[in-house]
Amino acid sequence: MLSGYRLLELAEEPGALCAKVFADLGADVLKIEPPGGSRQRDRAPFAGGEAGVDRSLHFAAYNAGKRGLTLDLEREEGREIFLDLVARADFVVDSYAPGVLASMGLDYPALSRVNPRIIHASVTPFGQQGPYRDFASTEMVTSALSGLLYMVGEPGEPPAHTNFPMSIHSAASLDAAVGMLVAHHERERSGLGQYVDASSQESAKWMTFDIALRWELDAVILRRAGAALEYGEGVRRRVHWRCADGWVAFAVFPAPSSHKSARNLGEWMREEGFETGAFGEANWEELSYFDMSEAAIHGLEDPVAKFFEAHTMEELYAGALDRSILLAPAMTARQIVESPQLEALGFWDEITDPERGGTARYPRFLRSSEVEVAVRSRSPHLGEHNFEVYANELGIPDERLRMLEDRGVV
Amino acid sequence: MSSEPNSPPLVGAAPEAALDGLKVVEFGRSLVGPVMGRFLALNGATVVKVESRRSLDVSRLSGPHGKALPGPDTGGTFANLNAGKFGVTLDLKHEEGPTQARKLMLWADVVVENLGLTTLEELGLGYEGLAALKPGIIMASGTAQGHTGPHAHHPGWAVFMFALCGVSELTGDPDAPPQYPMGLYPDLLPPRFGTIGILAALDYRRRTGRGQHLRVSQFESCAYVMAPLCLDYQVNGVVARRSGNRSSWAAPHGVYRCQGEDRWVAINVTSEEQWRSLCGAMERSEWLEDARFETLHVRKQNEDELDQRLADWTGSRSCEEVMRVLQDAGVPAGRVSDARDLSEDPQLAARGHSLRVEHPAIGPMSVESPAFRLSRSPVGVARPAPRLGEHNERVFRDFLGLSGPEFATLETAGVFE
Numbered sequence: 001m002l003s004g005y006r007l008l009e010l011a012e013e014p015g016a017l018c019a020k021v022f023a024d025l026g027a028d029v030l031k032i033e034p035p036g037g038s039r040q041r042d043r044a045p046f047a048g049g050e051a052g053v054d055r056s057l058h059f060a061a062y063n064a065g066k067r068g069l070t071l072d073l074e075r076e077e078g079r080e081i082f083l084d085l086v087a088r089a090d091f092v093v094d095s096y097a098p099g100v101l102a103s104m105g106l107d108y109p110a111l112s113r114v115n116p117r118i119i120h121a122s123v124t125p126f127g128q129q130g131p132y133r134d135f136a137s138t139e140m141v142t143s144a145l146s147g148l149l150y151m152v153g154e155p156g157e158p159p160a161h162t163n164f165p166m167s168i169h170s171a172a173s174l175d176a177a178v179g180m181l182v183a184h185h186e187r188e189r190s191g192l193g194q195y196v197d198a199s200s201q202e203s204a205k206w207m208t209f210d211i212a213l214r215w216e217l218d219a220v221i222l223r224r225a226g227a228a229l230e231y232g233e234g235v236r237r238r239v240h241w242r243c244a245d246g247w248v249a250f251a252v253f254p255a256p257s258s259h260k261s262a263r264n265l266g267e268w269m270r271e272e273g274f275e276t277g278a279f280g281e282a283n284w285e286e287l288s289y290f291d292m293s294e295a296a297i298h299g300l301e302d303p304v305a306k307f308f309e310a311h312t313m314e315e316l317y318a319g320a321l322d323r324s325i326l327l328a329p330a331m332t333a334r335q336i337v338e339s340p341q342l343e344a345l346g347f348w349d350e351i352t353d354p355e356r357g358g359t360a361r362y363p364r365f366l367r368s369s370e371v372e373v374a375v376r377s378r379s380p381h382l383g384e385h386n387f388e389v390y391a392n393e394l395g396i397p398d399e400r401l402r403m404l405e406d407r408g409v410v
Numbered sequence: 411m412s413s414e415p416n417s418p419p420l421v422g423a424a425p426e427a428a429l430d431g432l433k434v435v436e437f438g439r440s441l442v443g444p445v446m447g448r449f450l451a452l453n454g455a456t457v458v459k460v461e462s463r464r465s466l467d468v469s470r471l472s473g474p475h476g477k478a479l480p481g482p483d484t485g486g487t488f489a490n491l492n493a494g495k496f497g498v499t500l501d502l503k504h505e506e507g508p509t510q511a512r513k514l515m516l517w518a519d520v521v522v523e524n525l526g527l528t529t530l531e532e533l534g535l536g537y538e539g540l541a542a543l544k545p546g547i548i549m550a551s552g553t554a555q556g557h558t559g560p561h562a563h564h565p566g567w568a569v570f571m572f573a574l575c576g577v578s579e580l581t582g583d584p585d586a587p588p589q590y591p592m593g594l595y596p597d598l599l600p601p602r603f604g605t606i607g608i609l610a611a612l613d614y615r616r617r618t619g620r621g622q623h624l625r626v627s628q629f630e631s632c633a634y635v636m637a638p639l640c641l642d643y644q645v646n647g648v649v650a651r652r653s654g655n656r657s658s659w660a661a662p663h664g665v666y667r668c669q670g671e672d673r674w675v676a677i678n679v680t681s682e683e684q685w686r687s688l689c690g691a692m693e694r695s696e697w698l699e700d701a702r703f704e705t706l707h708v709r710k711q712n713e714d715e716l717d718q719r720l721a722d723w724t725g726s727r728s729c730e731e732v733m734r735v736l737q738d739a740g741v742p743a744g745r746v747s748d749a750r751d752l753s754e755d756p757q758l759a760a761r762g763h764s765l766r767v768e769h770p771a772i773g774p775m776s777v778e779s780p781a782f783r784l785s786r787s788p789v790g791v792a793r794p795a796p797r798l799g800e801h802n803e804r805v806f807r808d809f810l811g812l813s814g815p816e817f818a819t820l821e822t823a824g825v826f827e
Contacts (some may be wrong), residue, residue, distance in 0.1 A: 001610040004617075017635070021603075025610050044658070045642040045650075057645060061637035108785070121782070130760030135737050136684070140655070140663070141744035144676035147752045149665070151592035152581060158665040159674055159746050160582040160589050161655050167593070170635040172781060174602040179782030181609035182453050186428035186787050188616060195785035202763055202781035205752060207593035209778060213486045215749035216776055217476030222749065223672070227587045229569065239569055239590050240578060247588050249573035255468075257565060321564055328570035330578040330588050332649045333639035344559030347630055357645035365634045366607045367556075369537065370622035371614065373607075 001371045002027040008085055009066065010073075010094035010101075012039050014200060015123040016062040017166060017173035018093050018180075023065035024365065024373050030085065030389065031066045034073070035408050037382045047356040053382055054355040058165060060379045064351060064362055068380025069389055070410055073104055077409045082106065083114045084394055091180055092120040098128045108195040119183045119193040121176045123169070127199035137200075139168045146204035147211060154226040171207060172200035238301055240330065243308045247330040248316050250304070252284060259284035261326040268323055269307045277303040337361065353378035386410050427454020428787035432612070435460060435518040436495065439467050441568075441594070442552035442628065443524035444491045445601035446608065450520070451494035452765070452780060452789045458496045458514065458805050459796060463827045464503065466798065467492070476772055483797040484771040490795075493767055493777040497796025498805045501827040508533045510825060513810055516544050520608055524552035527562060537623040547621040548611045550604045555629040566628045571596030575632030576639070583654040599631040661709040662688075665746060666721045668729040674746035675729040677720060677736065682706070684741050691739035692723055767791040802826045 003026035009019035010032050023029040031038070042051065043058035072078040083106075086092065092111060094101060101107045101122075108120045122128060125137035132145070140161050143149040146168070153160035166173070176198035183194050205212075214220045222230050227240035229251065237251045252262045266280040278299035308316060313329035320327035329335065342348065348361035362375040390396045390410060404410045432455040436447035444459070444467065451457040461467050469491060470482040478484035498514075501507045512535060515521050521540070523530060530536050537549045551557070554566020555574075572578045572591050582589035607624040615621055633640070639650045657663040660680045668675050679685050682705075689697045697703050697719075702712040709716055724732050729745040736743035747755060758764070761783070764776035777791050802821075806812045812820070820826060 001607075001614045021606055025606075045638060045646065045648065047645050049646060057641040058638040061641055126757050127761050127783070130757045132757035135744070136740050136742040137744070138660075138678040138680060138742045140665075140676045140678055141742045144665070144674075144744035144746045145755070145757075147747050147749065148593045149676060150674075150746045150748045152589050154586070154589070156672075158655065158667070161665075162577060162581040162591050162593070163653050164577060164580045164636060164650075165638045166635055170599070171593075171595075171602070174599065174606065175781040178449060178602060178605050178609070178780065179784060181606060181613075182428045183784055183787065185432070185609055185612060186784075188613070192786070194787065196782050197785075198782040199761060200781075201757060202761065202779070204593060205758065205763070206778045206781060207595065207598055208749075209490060210487065210594070211592075211749045212752060212776070212778070213490060214474050215753055217474040217486045217772065220474075224592075225590065227590055229590050240573070240588050242587065247573070247578070249570045249578060251569055253567075253569075321561060324564075326565060326567060326570055328564075328574040330573040331576050332579050332651075333576060333636060333643040334649045336576055336633050336636060337640050337643055339633075341555055341559045341561040341629065342633060345556040345627075345630065347633070356641070360641055360644040363630070363634045363637055363640065365603045365626070365631060367625040368607065368611070368622050369624075370611075370620060 001025045001368070001373065005090045006030065006088065007091040007093065008032060008089045010092065010096065011123065012095045013043070013062075013166065014125070014169040015093045015095040015121070015173060015176065016040060017170055018121065018123060018176045019066065020062050020064070021174065021177045021365065022091065024375060026371070027091075029066040030069055030385070031063055031380060032069045032071050032082070033382060035070045035410070037070075041382070057356060060353060060356050061362070062166075063379035064375045065377055066380060067385040067389070068383060069386055070383040072409045073106065075409055077404060077407075079104060079106060081390070081394070081396075081410070083111075086111050086114050086118055088393075089115070089118065090184075092118060093123065093176060093180070094120075095123045098122075098124055098133045112193060115193070117187060117191065117193045119180050119187065119196065121180050121196035121198060123172050123176045123198045123200070125200045127202070128197045132201070142168045142200045143204060146201045147208045148204050151208065151211065151222065151224050153224045155224060159224060168200050168204050171203035172198050175203045241305060241308045243316055244310065244312045246313045248308060248313060248327055249330060250308070250325075250327040258326055261324060264323045265304070265325045265327075268319055268325070269303065272307075274307045274310075275303050279303045349375040351375055351378050383410065426787060427790065428784060429453040429455040432456065432520070433518045434458070434520045434522060435514050437521070437523035437525050437530070439524055440469055441491065441597035442600050442604070442626070443522050444469070445598060446522045446550060446552070446604045447495055448491055448493070449601065449605040449780060450608070452777075452791065453787070456496070457494065458498060458518075458801070458809070459492060460498055460500050460511065460514065461798065462499050462501045462507075463798065464501060470798070478771040486772060486775070488795055489769050489772055489775060490777055492795035493791045494793060495796060496793075496801040496805055497799065498802050499799035499826050501825060502533050504823070504825050504827070506820060506823065506825045508535055510806070510820070511535055512540070514805070515540055515547070517810060519546075519548065519612065521547065521549040522604070522608075523549070527553060527557055541621060541623075545621060546615050546619060548608060548615065548624070549621075550608050550624040550626070552600055552604060553625070553627045556627045557625060566596070568594050568596045571628045571632065574629060576636050577632065580650065580652045582652050584652055588652060595632055596628040599635070600626040600628050603631050603634075656713065659706070661706060661713050662716050662720050664717055664720070666717070666724040668724050668732060669727055670729075673729045675724055675732045676744050676746060677724075677732075678742045680742065685709075687739040688736065688741045691735050691741060694719075694723075765789070765791050767794050769794040770797070799826060
């Protein structure tokens with residue numbers, strides 16, 4: 001969809017997914033790494049468990065489909081080459097700390113002088129301005145300051161982190177991509193680029209908009225409730241339940257489809273000869289969600305807990321699909337990779353990467369009736385496309401390129 | 411942007427907003443569809459949301475209602491997710507309903523919907539039919555688990571999707587049950603992917619004249635960002651599990667209690683330099699001489715002791731003070747903010763995170779800006795979220811050009827219910 005456009009990526013983790021999305025959409029993405037390589041190459045997991053410049057699976061996942069260059073922007077010659085690339089590019093995304101690119105003479109105003117059409121996005125934890133702009137941060141610290149962390153974990157215990165890669169940065173990376181494409185739409189009218197300033201804190205904080213609303217309109221501070229979901233002061237619904245080989249998510253909410261789901265589960269329990277107790281007798285439409293005693297809640301939950309503990313995740317999900325029960329297994333990466341649903345959707349592209357265990361499946365984010373939005377190639381080796389780009393596309397003579405290599409610029 | 415010959419002057423959008431002139435019709439329910447519409451509306455597109463009195467957007471029925479009386483026009487969730495849009499009611503079950511809906515869809519550049527797998531097709535309003543009449547039409551559809559496949563019919567509430575997508579399993583302490591996660595990833599990642607698709611498709615249309623049907627789903631969007639873990643399983647046979655607040659490559663790395671009720675600070679020391687800075691900032695330089703804390707390796711071995719020492723220090727200080735002292739020394743540290751903290755957060759305030767809008771029932775309220783700022787193009791809330799059917803006349807008469815008598819006839823016949 002975006003073939004013909006070129007994006008230059010000067011990004012570590014926070015911006016890498018942003019550029020990946022452009023690559024999947026067909027843009028020519030040049031990932032520009034310092035001569036020593038991106039820090040993402042040091043991120044676990046590694047193929048075979050051993051670190052190495054081409055071993056990181058984290059790097060592979062978020063950089064597949066890109067071309068790779070090395071360039072030392074700390075040197076004048078490196079900066080000149082970069083500006084040459086900017087003159088031939090449509091988008092730039094970076095994740096430097098605020099002020100660093102400016103100190104190298106490569107901030108948006110400088111890029112814009114070389115190419116007034118350039119759209120330049122920066123993805124940082126807190127954005128380019130404001131009292132936290134220079135804060136040192138990590139995913140957990142940004143999560144803390146955006147309100148996500150407070151909401152997860154057992155009451156009274158320390159808040160608990162959600163530990164998947166890019167848990168905070170994924171949203172910011174995608175917001176930056178939205179911002180760049182909004183700016184691109186405007187550029188088609190005005191002929192001018194602009195700067196896109198994305199903040200991970202803001203992206204993550206918007207993920208809890210419901211909590212902000214409760215505070216703003218009801219003056220209620222919602223709190224974490226462990227494996228349950230809190231509605232208001234002391235009003236909780238258990239969500240995660242132990243089953244024979246793992247965990248499933250199930251809850252009853254005040255909604256017709258949820259009431260039907262609860263009745264269907266009760267029926268299934270009865271068919272298998274399980275006690276349904278108060279759960280089986282509940283008149284869900286009339287049940288008050290806001291003033292139930294602990295004992296009443298146990299009366300509802302205990303029969304369900306017994307039923308779930310006697311079944312595997314797979315049995316429960318199969319039954320839920322058959323019987324329209326709102327239940328899902330707490331899946332792991334293995335179950336995602338082996339999901340028959342994702343298989344049926346054509347979710348995966350097979351990509352071969354000899355350094356990283358051969359052929360593996362990479363995911364897609366969008367399906368289109370017109371264009372394939374897909375992963376086109378494995379992630380680049382360090383400097384893999386230097387010659388292709390510097391010699392063939394920028395026309396740097398062999399001799400000069402060799403000199404730049406010797407001096408460690410490329 | 412191409413304009414239809416009879417297109418009316420666009421109303422409401424700031425004149426220089428980036429998506430000024432873009433026309434969108436949204437058949438959105440709950441989050442995935444409406445949030446796509448929201449991104450476009452806040453950036454200046456004219457977004458018309460279509461509901462009917464027989465089939466409301468379900469978020470109209472949820473609160474919070476604050477001081478307003480509960481009702482479909484007073485809920486905060488709907489007001490937030492649909493700020494900046496026009497709203498019409500159209501009874502798609504009425505024999506004339508689909509005809510008027512089709513007119514509206516053909517007026518638009520983009521149709522956004524998440525009504526279900528086949529709802530629009532059954533009404534004769536599917537993508538193929540529209541594309542035959544207007545080849546440039548772009549439709550973006552959101553579903554729980556995709557349009558096809560053995561699980562496509564299973565509903566996609568975030569509560570369950572967190573589990574399905576692997577987020578739950580990765581949340582919390584390894585020895586405890588998976589904790590209920592926060593951050594509505596299953597609801598808020600797909601509309602981001604969808605909006606990216608819509609904007610890319612608009613560019614594709616500009617260059618080729620061709621539209622397309624885009625499809626996003628909750629399951630695929632979340633599974634997409636799990637790619638490194640999926641590779642770890644495929645290549646190494648390793649199944650990632652939740653690992654609590656600790657990290658294999660950093661120590662100390664945790665959440666520590668501070669002064670006050672349920673007050674905490676996250677501290678992550680990710681380098682030896684930060685370790686020295688931490689000890690300096692805490693005035694505990696003797697720890698630097700302690701063999702148990704000399705390297706990351708030994709700090710990991712003595713992590714319980716280390717965490718206890720940090721907790722002793724943070725416990726007698728406010729989380730704001732800890733954050734300030736450690737950040738001044740360059741150590742990643744952040745207050746664990748609750749909803750009230752966020753409403754007063756100086757960084758969010760400095761960035762103008764909350765756009766304000768006056769809602770007729772709720773009063774002045776916040777609508778969060780998209781998390782990016784464009785240097786030239788403003789974002790803004792052109793109008794509060796629509797009351798049910800608020801813009802029927804405006805849209806069908808001014809935008810679509812129905813005459814007064816035509817509109818009145820349809821209204822009397824119950825088409826706009």
